[in-house]
Amino acid sequence: MEAISAVRADRWLWAVRLYKTRSLASAACKAGHVRINGQSCKPARSVRPGDLFQALAGGINRTVKVLAVLENRVGAKRVPDFLEDLTPPSEYEKPREKTFAPIAQRPKGTGRPTKKDRRALGSFFGLDE
Numbered sequence: 001m002e003a004i005s006a007v008r009a010d011r012w013l014w015a016v017r018l019y020k021t022r023s024l025a026s027a028a029c030k031a032g033h034v035r036i037n038g039q040s041c042k043p044a045r046s047v048r049p050g051d052l053f054q055a056l057a058g059g060i061n062r063t064v065k066v067l068a069v070l071e072n073r074v075g076a077k078r079v080p081d082f083l084e085d086l087t088p089p090s091e092y093e094k095p096r097e098k099t100f101a102p103i104a105q106r107p108k109g110t111g112r113p114t115k116k117d118r119r120a121l122g123s124f125f126g127l128d129e
Contacts, residue, residue: 007069009036010043015073016083018057018064028055052086060094063087 007015010025013034019025026043028034033056034041051066065084074082106113113121 004069004071006046006048007071008043009034009041009045009047011071012047012066012069013053013055015070016064016079017073017076018053018055018062028057033057053083060087060091062091 010022010029013019013025013028014022019028025034029041029043029045032040035054036045036047036051038052038054047066047069049066049068053062053064053066055062055064063086065086066082067084068082070082106117
């Protein structure tokens with residue numbers, strides 16, 4: 001059996017579990033969220049050991065170095081054999097989901113809104129007629 005010298009970028013990103021599906025990895029490459037050695041790449045770009053990936057995955061800008069190439073997906077415990085994670089710790093501290101403050105909030109205990117309150121809320125949300 002021959003050793004693999006190069007593999008597609010989208011396949012490698014999926015195999016080392018940076019993206020959940022290969023189609024998501026391919027879409028990220030097409031959208032410009034994946035860079036290899038500082039250059040944006042297409043999904044079919046060849047990946048070789050020593051390449052440096054910068055990929056936006058899950059709201060985190062991951063930076064990884066390719067240690068070995070593989071074609072099939074591996075278990076999570078085997079992933080460190082194929083990549084070296086160079087992502088700064090500050091990236092992992094970023095919140096994954098942005099929280100939004102409520103737009104209109106009524107004080108607790110004021111009861112049901114009056115007709116005047118409902119009209120004000122309706123005009124605020126563009127529901128007035």
